[in-house]
Amino acid sequence: MKKAIFDHKAIPAGIKYCFLLLLLSASVKSFGQTRGKVQVVAPPLFDTLLAKRAALNSGKAGGSPRYSSSYGYRVQIYSGTNRSAAFNAQAKCNKEFPELRTYIVYREPNFKIRAGDFRTRIEAERFKQQLSAYFTSLFIISEKINPPKITTSDD
Numbered sequence: 001m002k003k004a005i006f007d008h009k010a011i012p013a014g015i016k017y018c019f020l021l022l023l024l025s026a027s028v029k030s031f032g033q034t035r036g037k038v039q040v041v042a043p044p045l046f047d048t049l050l051a052k053r054a055a056l057n058s059g060k061a062g063g064s065p066r067y068s069s070s071y072g073y074r075v076q077i078y079s080g081t082n083r084s085a086a087f088n089a090q091a092k093c094n095k096e097f098p099e100l101r102t103y104i105v106y107r108e109p110n111f112k113i114r115a116g117d118f119r120t121r122i123e124a125e126r127f128k129q130q131l132s133a134y135f136t137s138l139f140i141i142s143e144k145i146n147p148p149k150i151t152t153s154d155d
């Protein structure tokens with residue numbers, strides 16, 4: 001009969017594994033997340049700005065109607081890569097028609113000068129006829145416009 005061989009290395013290895021498991025469980029418990037509180041610090045005027053924005057969006061600010069943009073037409077009076085020519089065209093349009101809004105649109109590499117905020121294409125066509133004496137290539141562009149304020153009288 002053979003004698004049982006005692007493995008003297010098995011006990012220290014078992015102790016090492018138990019010690020490793022003990023360290024892992026302690027580290028998981030110590031690094032666990034706990035719920036906290038979030039405190040938001042806002043400037044004192046923040047609430048008043050929010051109230052004003054809500055009033056403007058609802059149309060109750062001073063009894064004036066809500067200002068919004070919609071789709072309409074503009075007349076394009078210049079399109080090209082020359083920046084100074086674009087500003088000259090805009091200045092010429094502003095000089096001849098001071099009541100009209102002009103807009104500069106830059107999409108690389110072109111500058112585009114557009115004039116007017118017309119709700120219908122017929123209005124844009126009429127204005128295009130007036131501009132044809134001052135500018136050579138005119139186009140009517142459909143895009144988002146800033147409609148003029150409508151004044152109503154109680155007559």
